[in-house]
Amino acid sequence: MGLFILRRVGVMLLTALCLTFVVFFLTNLHPNLEKLAKTQGNTRMSDAEVASWLDRNGYGGPLILRYGEWLGVVPGWTREADDGTVTGRCIDRGMEPGDAPAFCGLLQFDLGFSTVSDDEVSNIIGGRLGYTGILMFWAFAVMVPAALLVGVLAGMREGSRTDRSLSTFAIASTATPEYVSGVIFIVLLASSQIGVSPLLVQWGWLDGGTLFLGSARSAMDDITFWNFTLPVMTIALYGMGYIARMTRASMAEVMTAQYIRTARLKGVSFRNIVLKHALRNALIAPFTVIMLQFPWLLTGVVIVETLFNYNGFGWTLVQAASNNDIELLLACSIVAVFVVLVTQLISDIGYVFLNPRIRIS
């Protein structure tokens, strides 16, 4: 078990190293740097000026060295200008060159400086991740219980009418990506022109306004049922179908097992069979699936935050990518890659840990 975990962690670190290098390479291609120089310096710089600007600001060295600096395993660059001022990667504004550390990179938790927002990347990312964390939490709190319930109900009597209707619902939910369900929800529930809200106003059940709010911007200060329901529902709906189908398959398989038949023949009630005998074994496979949903949710979060104007992590990623904010984009990808890899690791280890057949052998 220990060796297994160790090996998984090793592979994970290697994967992380490769992926961060790919992202670093893609964000530090020459056209990106040229654009950066032109936005930071002067739009009408000549090629020679661009080259000298890049050289002055530490983008001149070979790619692998800069990657090392960014990672924090190679000492940060320093440069002495003609007038004697020393600048360097690790020398923050207003800091004495002598006090600056030699290494500053990912390993030292220094993610650099966002050129567009004029702030430390770690400050920006930290706050944004908090917002997204809340969104993810509620999405999971809605999605997982609902999906497990649908899956168990459908799988406990395979082929029954309940099974068929719930399975069709699950298929429909996997066919509705966030940008479709979000649009439908907003039109249906958050528009003052059509949908449910005008009807409710007309019947006097709602005084003015709409049933839900179509923008989650106000949820950043104060989360209410009114402004946060739609984003949470939108994320939860797309992921739900997949988990429900996996739960159903696993439940249906368990229900045909020998020990369930034995319990039936002994006269255990159907309710007890489902709740006490089948459920625990049926939930092992969905656990893996739920953990592997995180990477998918990442895409969902980006879409939903853009659609509902919620300035979380996904929104930051979109902004960083479209503004050529290299350091911020790198930090975003680190977080994304980290989330994906850690959830994969947890799902692998969790599967082994939960499944007694594998754990004991």
Place this chain on the structure above:
Amino acid sequence: MEPLTWSGALGPFLNPIMLAALVVFALGFVTNMLLTLAGVRAGEVQINPDHTLTMDRTPVDYALMAMKYAVLLFVACCVGYIVGGMVMPGLEAKGIIGGMAARLTPVWIALVVVFGLSISFKRKLGLYGKLFDSPIGMVGFGLVMFWIFSAAFAGVVATHGPIDVISQMRNEVPGSALPAPDEGMYPYYLLGGDNLGRDVFSRMIYGGQEVLKITPAATLFAFMVGVTLGLPAGYFGGKLDTSITFIANLALAFPVILLFFLLVTPEIVAAGVPQYMSMVLFVFPIIFFVVLFNSRYHTQAPKRNLLVAATLVIGLWAYLSLISNADDPDLPLIFRLWPKPLDLFDIQGNILIVFVSVVFVNSPTVFRIVRGIVLDIKTRDYVAAGQTRGEGPWYIMLWEILPNARGPLIVDFCLRIGYTTILLGTLGFFGLGVSPESPDWGSTINEGRRLLTIYPHPALPPALALMSLVLGLNLLADGLREESLKD
């Protein structure tokens, strides 16, 4: 002119019936649920001593029956609208729904022909015929074929061009009449105008064409890549398997959305990254076909030489035409070497990028599926028999294992087209799609979402269209899976 109503002249008759059907269905559903919770069960068939069958009916059965007939009534009303739209004279009488149904006439005819032929010959059509035994599969197939036919007949179905702008029609509601229609021009915007004054209905139809042009081809390429790499990885195992699996896992761990943003940004396009990726990805189909023919006709040298040479010439020519574009001076030199007279076609920059990113995202998953199936199948006796006969490894992989893996692969192919459609829509939603003017569904949703709460009509049709196509593909895959498991 007066704007059209939704249901036209048939509305006063059919709408109350549809409403009644809905109410009956809801009542039946609630009653059924309450009765089931109260412990009443549906009636069961009983075998009498004289070998006759008796079915006792309980209230649950009556509730279910009411639901069934309500659904049938509802469907009948929908058919009534379609037929009414096709036969009734005058656009005012047809209404918006009837008007759309009338425009879609070629699609209905094609659907009826396909279903009629398929159902009458279903016993001779193998797996495809069996699809018509499962209602779910039939619904899915119908939805998919609807969009395929409407894309094929887009020129006849659409009322206006996808980028024809009539500026007075900006954000007009569905059914609005054109201010001054020219002779022969369709006088209404059936589903209203978008924020630039283009016809929403026509853009939805042309958008379907745009989507169906890209997604099946992209999925096919992803399958070629996945199959070409997955077969040897699963069959040979060892170091080859470890290294390819590691690379596939790398690609899988890469967050899709980040990859899209990275690949589609202008700076990265200018550096030629998508072109290099296309250079790698498009080699796989050529390898696949060369190996396919080579292993099959290995013993018949003349035939083998002919087929392999033909594949190589056609494949490489298409490959070089595809990846190189001599006209684009921004590209790295390597993509401008292929002489222009020999360049058969150029793919517009953005389509190539979108295509490559979608293929790249899909192929690692296909690889894993193929590898898993091969690992399972290679333990079978017929593979061992092939090995004893002295068949080469590639022959076994491509002509013994692959045909036997077709069931799960076909099912996954349907699912994956749906997933690719969603990915393409995601790209469009972030404005990274084919082109800013393109009518594809993701881009139209993106344009429509800004004024969504005030003018919902431009964003809703493409959203529902995308959903119905993906739903159709998923149901089709489900039906195919069910029917192929019955063997």
